[in-house]
Amino acid sequence: MSRALVPNETLANALGANELARELGARGYQVVRSGGFGLAWLEPMLVIDGQAYGPVRDLDALEEVALGPVNEIPAIARQRRIIFDRCGRGNPMDYDPAWLLDQLRRSPREIIAEIRASGLRGRGGAGFPAHIKWQTVHDTPAPQKYIVVNADEGDSGTFADRLIMEGDPFRLIEGMLLAGHAVGADKGIVYLRSEYPLAARIFDQAIARARELGLLENFALELFIGAGAYICGEETSLLESLEGRRGEVRSKPPVPAVAGLFGQPTLVHNVISLCSVPGILRMGGAAYAEIGVGPSTGSMTFQLAGNIQRGGLYELPFGLSMRELVEDWGGGTRSGRPFGAVQLGGPLGAYLFEDALDTPLTYEATAKLGAGIGHGGLVVFDDTMDRVRQAHFAFAFCAHESCGKCTPCRIGAVRGKETMEALAAGEYTEDKIAVIAELCDVMEEASLCQMGGMTPIPVRSALGIAPGISE
Amino acid sequence: MENDSAIRELVSACVGQTGAPVTALRKIMATHGHITDEHVGIVADVFNLSRADVRGIVSFYSDFSTTPRGRKHIRICQAEACQAVGCRGLTREVSAALGLGLGETSEDLAVSLEGVYCLGLCASGPSAMVNERIIAHATREDLLQ
Numbered sequence: 001m002s003r004a005l006v007p008n009e010t011l012a013n014a015l016g017a018n019e020l021a022r023e024l025g026a027r028g029y030q031v032v033r034s035g036g037f038g039l040a041w042l043e044p045m046l047v048i049d050g051q052a053y054g055p056v057r058d059l060d061a062l063e064e065v066a067l068g069p070v071n072e073i074p075a076i077a078r079q080r081r082i083i084f085d086r087c088g089r090g091n092p093m094d095y096d097p098a099w100l101l102d103q104l105r106r107s108p109r110e111i112i113a114e115i116r117a118s119g120l121r122g123r124g125g126a127g128f129p130a131h132i133k134w135q136t137v138h139d140t141p142a143p144q145k146y147i148v149v150n151a152d153e154g155d156s157g158t159f160a161d162r163l164i165m166e167g168d169p170f171r172l173i174e175g176m177l178l179a180g181h182a183v184g185a186d187k188g189i190v191y192l193r194s195e196y197p198l199a200a201r202i203f204d205q206a207i208a209r210a211r212e213l214g215l216l217e218n219f220a221l222e223l224f225i226g227a228g229a230y231i232c233g234e235e236t237s238l239l240e241s242l243e244g245r246r247g248e249v250r251s252k253p254p255v256p257a258v259a260g261l262f263g264q265p266t267l268v269h270n271v272i273s274l275c276s277v278p279g280i281l282r283m284g285g286a287a288y289a290e291i292g293v294g295p296s297t298g299s300m301t302f303q304l305a306g307n308i309q310r311g312g313l314y315e316l317p318f319g320l321s322m323r324e325l326v327e328d329w330g331g332g333t334r335s336g337r338p339f340g341a342v343q344l345g346g347p348l349g350a351y352l353f354e355d356a357l358d359t360p361l362t363y364e365a366t367a368k369l370g371a372g373i374g375h376g377g378l379v380v381f382d383d384t385m386d387r388v389r390q391a392h393f394a395f396a397f398c399a400h401e402s403c404g405k406c407t408p409c410r411i412g413a414v415r416g417k418e419t420m421e422a423l424a425a426g427e428y429t430e431d432k433i434a435v436i437a438e439l440c441d442v443m444e445e446a447s448l449c450q451m452g453g454m455t456p457i458p459v460r461s462a463l464g465i466a467p468g469i470s471e
Numbered sequence: 472m473e474n475d476s477a478i479r480e481l482v483s484a485c486v487g488q489t490g491a492p493v494t495a496l497r498k499i500m501a502t503h504g505h506i507t508d509e510h511v512g513i514v515a516d517v518f519n520l521s522r523a524d525v526r527g528i529v530s531f532y533s534d535f536s537t538t539p540r541g542r543k544h545i546r547i548c549q550a551e552a553c554q555a556v557g558c559r560g561l562t563r564e565v566s567a568a569l570g571l572g573l574g575e576t577s578e579d580l581a582v583s584l585e586g587v588y589c590l591g592l593c594a595s596g597p598s599a600m601v602n603e604r605i606i607a608h609a610t611r612e613d614l615l616q
């Protein structure tokens with residue numbers, strides 16, 4: 001009997017994967033609902049006895065969309081899939097815990113040493129070295145410690161957390177259990193955004209399966225669903241939300257690693273950071289550090305989105321250029337019009353133009369441009385992008401999502417938005433630009449968190465304003 | 472109210488969970504569609520909070536609504552990746568066809584329109600949701616049919 005892998009993944013389902021699965025079942029195939037491969041333009045993509053087809057609209061016309069053996073599709077074969085190696089290969093609930101149980105017998109010291117050697121940095125946005133947080137949580141004595149997973153994934157242009165939680169939830173459970181063992185935390189909570197209902201369902205199933213497998217005897221694992229607030233991706237806002245309140249940002253110090261959830265030492269990590277951990281332990285921290293460029297070690301789940309032909313998730317070593325990603329991997333704009341800009345690293349990320357495309361995607365090189373990789377999202381625009389409108393949106397988004405705790409952000413974003421509206425209405429004058437420049441400087445300097453503090457990045461980069469010119 | 476005791480039961484079942492008040496409000500939204508003053512009172516009571524605290528939570532999160540939404544609730548992504556493929560134009564057209572702005576509900580409660588910031592389908596936009604159904608490459612027809 002032919003075996004058909006049909007992704008059970010939000011995008012594939014939106015494009016008809018559920019119906020295809022039913023139809024294949026009716027035709028006598030052995031249907032396995034797997035994860036998605038993340039190649040958005042090929043969804044729904046089926047793998048039947050090792051042969052891939054996509055995008056499949058009609059089962060009677062499969063040969064028209066034949067892609068050959070799945071392992072030879074260049075967009076998969078040329079990746080360096082360390083996190084996503086299992087994703088798409090089978091039923092995510094068929095999990096063999098032998099390797100994990102073996103790793104959990106290693107000493108916490110040894111595991112933290114591997115993380116240090118790997119050079120792993122946080123994939124949620126800030127790029128902070130992971131081992132420092134692990135060591136701090138480990139070294140802080142407390143009656144209770146927590147692992148908190150940031151699956152709020154609010155950045156436009158990103159979907160890596162969703163893809164792994166839908167396609168290989170055990171990768172995240174592995175990361176959580178290993179981190180918990182290393183830092184001495186026996187409670188873990190995943191904070192998942194409410195916009196991802198399928199990820200929630202699949203992760204819930206995985207928790208139940210993990211329990212059956214005996215993996216949760218010494219570790220309590222909970223899934224919490226958010227309620228629609230971008231700011232709750234900021235780690236202290238997230239903790240407030242997890243304590244059942246408004247997600248108002250806390251001032252730091254103390255950092256969560258010292259006093260986080262309910263005042264206890266808490267390791268807060270992005271989904272992809274924790275999902276990098278099993279690969280690091282499998283190959284060894286030193287070998288992992290060989291991948292990538294300089295201090296940007298390992299693989300990054302780049303996500304190509306927006307106006308792009310071949311969008312999707314590409315797990316690759318740090319260091320390729322934005323041009324390679326946008327042109328070679330992505331095939332240029334979907335509209336067929338000339339490239340306009342890319343917004344790198346989410347709504348608080350910089351708009352970058354043609355002259356920046358040869359920049360390598362590393363933490364260091366992008367920082368030199370005043371930009372950042374963030375969670376790895378690249379949103380591509382064609383040449384019809386209106387810079388004034390995008391700058392307006394950056395302020396409007398900040399005004400909409402501001403937690404309201406500090407004045408520079410709460411008031412500044414609204415003033416910025418109104419000033420941009422005046423600008424857009426044709427009053428493009430020097431003094432309006434000066435107002436924007438000054439607002440940006442104040443927000444950057446005086447905001448309590450990076451919501452207000454980084455909104456100047458998309459604004460200035462869209463408008464071509466240099467930082468600090470208001471002085 | 473038809474089901475104050477059912478709501479109280481729903482809310483009480485959350486006691487002891489992490490982030491319980493937020494979870495309780497989310498469950499009320501799921502079963503009741505919006506959050507009334509009575510619900511606020513129940514949540515305040517069960518979790519020993521003031522009504523003002525609970526109202527503060529309700530107003531903070533955009534999933535929570537104190538007014539009923541339409542039987543057909545349309546949400547169109549307004550975030551950057553969808554902007555790059557025309558979500559603004561799509562929103563304008565749908566908005567004009569329905570005679571509703573973002574955040575508005577028709578008087579007969581048949582339909583409501585709302586913006587959302589990213590559904591995680593950013594390589595296949597514009598993205599939208601109609602009730603529970605998620606739509607990639609959304610068109611005017613998809614949303615209005």
Ligand SMILES: Cc1cc2nc3c(=O)[nH]c(=O)nc-3n(C[C@H](O)[C@H](O)[C@H](O)COP(=O)(O)O)c2cc1C
Nearest residue numbers: 122123124150152153154233234235269270273450
């Ligand atoms: C406004 C704002 C939104 C954020 N959203 C997210 C998010 O959705 N997911 C995430 O992992 N980190 C997000 N972060 C970063 C977190 O504050 C934090 O740095 C991260 O969760 C730490 O995990 P990491 O070290 O694994 O990156 C956000 C930060 C800010 C300021």
Ligand code: SF4
Nearest residue numbers: 403405406409449452
């Ligand atoms: S910068 Fe904005 S989001 Fe951050 S604490 Fe201040 S008001 Fe809240």
Ligand code: FES
Nearest residue numbers: 548553590592593
């Ligand atoms: S930006 Fe619209 S789905 Fe992500």
